[in-house]
Amino acid sequence: MGRTGDSRERIVRASARLLLSRSYGSVSVDDVCAAADVRKGSFYHFFPSKADLAKAVVDLHTDALLDRLAAAAGTSAAARLHGVADAVGAIQTRFESRFGRVVGCPFGNLAAELSTVDDTLRDHVASAFARWEREFAVICHRAHQDGALRDGVDPDRLAHSLLAHTQGRILLAKVGGHSAADVATGLHELIDVHLREGAV
Amino acid sequence: MGRTGDSRERIVRASARLLLSRSYGSVSVDDVCAAADVRKGSFYHFFPSKADLAKAVVDLHTDALLDRLAAAAGTSAAARLHGVADAVGAIQTRFESRFGRVVGCPFGNLAAELSTVDDTLRDHVASAFARWEREFAVICHRAHQDGALRDGVDPDRLAHSLLAHTQGRILLAKVGGHSAADVATGLHELIDVHLREGAV
DNA sequence: TCATCCGTTGACCGACCGGTCAACTACCGC
DNA sequence: GCGGTAGTTGACCGGTCGGTCAACGGATGA
Secondary structure: OOOOOOHHHHHHHHHHHHHHHOOOOOOOHHHHHHHHOOOHHHHHHHOOOHHHHHHHHHHHHHHHHHHHHHHOOOOOHHHHHHHHHHHHHHHHHHHHHHHOOOOOOHHHHHHHHHOOOOHHHHHHHHHHHHHHHHHHHHHHHHHHHOOOEOOOOOHHHHHHHHHHHHHHHHHHHHHHOOOHHHHHHHHHHHHHHHEOOOOO | OOOOOOHHHHHHHHHHHHHHHOOOOOOOHHHHHHHHOOOHHHHHHHOOOHHHHHHHHHHHHHHHHHHHHHHOOOOOHHHHHHHHHHHHHHHHHHHHHHHOOOOOOHHHHHHHHHOOOOHHHHHHHHHHHHHHHHHHHHHHHHHHHOOOEOOOOOHHHHHHHHHHHHHHHHHHHHHHOOOHHHHHHHHHHHHHHHEOOOOO
């Protein structure tokens, strides 16, 4: 082994950073190798193609997100719902301070750019979204059982709606140059309008 | 003039089609020229760069969208609100039948891929979104004046929320392989929860 | 001690990228 | 008829792209 054997991890982390600050198409394998201080041959030792690297990056973000969502506390179901909005806001705020601006959602960025280009990658991102939505759905169902949801609000559909809203808000903040805090505020509003009057 | 002098238009229309079916990064200037049956020199006679072509495509879609939104009829303000959801659904359904799948929003796709890469392009797309949101806002304000909106719902914030939701739903449909009809349904639901009970 | 194997290196490749250019052509106003 | 000009053509360019490969090195286990 050359140095410490953490080359693969350095590659994934470096490309996660580069993909957020730019885009899949504008980040070359050479860029990634330079940022990770790894030679190209090593890169292709770990990843059969650039697309596979992107999948690894998706997995990295998926693990991080699911951890964060699980850690999001909250006593009542309604508070838990607001907790996920806070979690999303916290992640975006962290990206914002790291890159100096809202740079989008790691999943959403790849989904928008590559869904129509690489079908296996599309499928991979879709799975990540599905897991994310399932986490939301669990919380929505709990809120439903607690009677915190407005009449006629279906928990599964609310979960999907929440995810869509998250993606849309982040995208608009990215293109419009808004702040990550606005994203969180918008999500809180969306949640409130779905909660029964008088719920926390 | 070589043929009929409609080269520029052919270029824009061909690249509008290619950008929707693929992505900015995966569509080359050569691809566009081939699809438009135009030689590369002609392309660069009309557009100083590939990015400028993308701006022209944005303008094309902006005009089409604003026309469509203006044509969306509706007697009551609430019906008008649902009318914009139908308009979005109709556009997406048309794309779906043209390309065999949901291919995303022309603005959203470019916003996600290029906001962090090309600042002038980002600004151009942001302007298009701003005009779109303003159209939504006009209708939301009308609904507000008519007392159709739930208490505490701010019309401007609702317009932004509606736009975000539109983008998010389209993105999720694109990556998840859902239908354009689902997008419209989701938008109708979002509108309904913001309307006062008993409003049409 | 030695073979094995994972990781590493750097040179290399053909294709394709966005973009340029000088020459040519057909129209239009004069 | 003639000059100017908008449009067109095809050859051309340097750079970069994703990806390949043979050779090498150092730890590990027998």
